[in-house]
Amino acid sequence: MRPLYGIVAREFLRFLxxxxxxxxxxxxxFVWLLLAGTxxxxxxxxxxxxxxxxxxxxxxxxxxxxFGAFLASLSTVVDRDAGVLRLLLVAPIERGAVAFGKVLGAxxxxxxxxxxxxxxxxxxxxxxxxxGGLLLAGGAIVLASLATGxxxxxxxxxxxxxxxxxxxxxxxxxxxLFLSGALxxxxxLGGWLRLLTYxxxxxxxxxxxxxxxxxxxAGSGYxxxxxxxxxxxALSGCSVVCFIAATLLIGREGGMTRTALRDRx
Amino acid sequence: MTPSPAVEARGxxxxxxxxxxxxxxxxxxSEGEFFALxxxxxxxxxxxxxxxxxxxxxxxxxxxxxxxxxxxxGLAVRRRIGxxxxxxxxxxxxxVLENLQFAARLWDLPGRVAGPRxxxxxxxxxLAERRDVPVRTLSGGQRRAADIARGLLAExxxxxxxxxxxxxxxxxxxxxxxAIHRLRTGRGVTVFLTTHYVEEAEPCDRVALLDRxxxxxxxxxxxxxxxxxTATLEGALLATRA
Numbered sequence: 001m002r003p004l005y006g007i008v009a010r011e012f013l014r015f016l017x018x019x020x021x022x023x024x025x026x027x028x029x030f031v032w033l034l035l036a037g038t039x040x041x042x043x044x045x046x047x048x049x050x051x052x053x054x055x056x057x058x059x060x061x062x063x064x065x066x067f068g069a070f071l072a073s074l075s076t077v078v079d080r081d082a083g084v085l086r087l088l089l090v091a092p093i094e095r096g097a098v099a100f101g102k103v104l105g106a107x108x109x110x111x112x113x114x115x116x117x118x119x120x121x122x123x124x125x126x127x128x129x130x131x132g133g134l135l136l137a138g139g140a141i142v143l144a145s146l147a148t149g150x151x152x153x154x155x156x157x158x159x160x161x162x163x164x165x166x167x168x169x170x171x172x173x174x175x176x177l178f179l180s181g182a183l184x185x186x187x188x189l190g191g192w193l194r195l196l197t198y199x200x201x202x203x204x205x206x207x208x209x210x211x212x213x214x215x216x217x218a219g220s221g222y223x224x225x226x227x228x229x230x231x232x233x234a235l236s237g238c239s240v241v242c243f244i245a246a247t248l249l250i251g252r253e254g255g256m257t258r259t260a261l262r263d264r265x
Numbered sequence: 266m267t268p269s270p271a272v273e274a275r276g277x278x279x280x281x282x283x284x285x286x287x288x289x290x291x292x293x294x295s296e297g298e299f300f301a302l303x304x305x306x307x308x309x310x311x312x313x314x315x316x317x318x319x320x321x322x323x324x325x326x327x328x329x330x331x332x333x334x335x336x337x338x339g340l341a342v343r344r345r346i347g348x349x350x351x352x353x354x355x356x357x358x359x360x361v362l363e364n365l366q367f368a369a370r371l372w373d374l375p376g377r378v379a380g381p382r383x384x385x386x387x388x389x390x391x392l393a394e395r396r397d398v399p400v401r402t403l404s405g406g407q408r409r410a411a412d413i414a415r416g417l418l419a420e421x422x423x424x425x426x427x428x429x430x431x432x433x434x435x436x437x438x439x440x441x442x443x444a445i446h447r448l449r450t451g452r453g454v455t456v457f458l459t460t461h462y463v464e465e466a467e468p469c470d471r472v473a474l475l476d477r478x479x480x481x482x483x484x485x486x487x488x489x490x491x492x493x494x495t496a497t498l499e500g501a502l503l504a505t506r507a
Contacts, residue, residue, distance in 0.1 A: 003370055006371050087415075090320060093340075093371065
């Protein structure tokens with residue numbers, strides 16, 4: 001237990017130490033609410049049933065989960081560069097425990113940030129979910145943090161450096177966000193874009209959040225689009241598959257840093 | 266029954282793509298020995314240490330550490346060894362103390378054991394006053410010292426030191442040799458050193474000369490000099506390369 005606690009505690013400490021990361025993670029959803037929310041709300045004014053800012057709230061909480069958990073475990077690439085990954089690999093713990101610690105750290109970080117943001121955002125936009133809905137939303141936050149955290153770690157385990165960070169942002173983070181149903185219902189997407197949403201763990205997380213926070217909207221086509229059972233199974237499945245992949249991949253090349261690779265000659 | 270060697274290699278080799286980093290190494294290092302793997306940069310020293318430390322998987326042959334196979338029983342190996350890497354392993358955003366506490370938790374040391382040990386190591390390596398500053402603000406030598414302190418923290422039975430003095434100032438270098446001396450005399454720790462500085466191999470019990478992934482010579486410093494017909498270990502090293 002102590003090594004696991006050590007790994008998670010370090011993730012938390014790093015997060016608190018990086019002030020910029022802390023503030024931007026808390027402010028980001030409100031900036032989106034103000035800028036994207038206001039703009040889209042104007043487009044949707046014709047629809048009397050729909051308050052766009054309320055529709056957007058579960059998606060914004062999902063966004064906090066993704067930036068919190070996914071980017072936290074993706075930063076394992078930084079650990080590789082700093083040599084910390086090798087320290088983890090030479091420590092007397094199993095590879096699976098290293099992966100589990102990293103995923104757990106990401107899950108705790110994603111969950112904590114999403115809860116803090118959610119507690120302000122949900123009442124701010126005027127949503128009043130019942131106790132059951134809040135519980136479901138809480139579960140959705142934990143499960144989505146777990147799934148996106150595991151995905152981030154599996155991805156980080158295959159990367160040598162964050163030089164391709166903008167590639168990840170462009171081809172992973174933003175598509176995940178836009179194809180998650182956070183900003184518009186995914187049912188209107190056609191063809192292969194629709195198919196991609198089924199491969200996106202964040203989409204199941206946002207859907208589950210909508211079930212919890214927009215429960216009464218289900219009939220209008222703006223609440224949860226898939227069943228709660230499908231969401232839970234998909235998020236759990238993604239967590240397990242990505243965790244296994246990360247366990248198998250994390251020790252690759254002995255956690256070699258770029259400098260070491262260059263010097264090896 | 267004779268005890269298993271502390272470090273053992275049988276036809277051990279490692280390739281990286283088309284590069285043969287380690288050819289075929291046969292080696293036995295006894296428990297309690299002070300052993301040096303000496304060779305120029307790129308000779309395969311770090312690769313060999315990483316194979317014993319279970320960070321890499323052998324391409325050929327087998328390796329055992331304190332009787333445990335590095336492939337089949339990696340966890341048992343890691344429980345018994347300490348390793349000071351050639352490159353830093355510290356989190357630059359955390360303080361020296363936080364880095365050592367992190368390592369202590371990874372090695373499952375309870376706080377009451379880790380606390381005094383960390384305090385003693387910080388004192389020993391002149392880091393006590395800098396313990397609360399982020400590692401990023403330390404000088405290169407101080408960072409190196411902190412990394413070495415980290416490697417000594419778990420008090421392993423077998424300690425691998427991969428080019429430990431590179432970048433270390435004279436004071437910290439002396440602290441390191443003092444620490445090694447204490448570990449060896451006090452607790453009979455096996456110390457396995459890799460270095461390209463000939464003078465660092467001089468006080469060792471035995472020295473292996475590694476050249477381009479092959480074992481070029483093995484023996485006590487005196488034997489190596491006698492065999493090469495030279496007065497210095499440096500001469501012996503040059504003779505094997507000729």
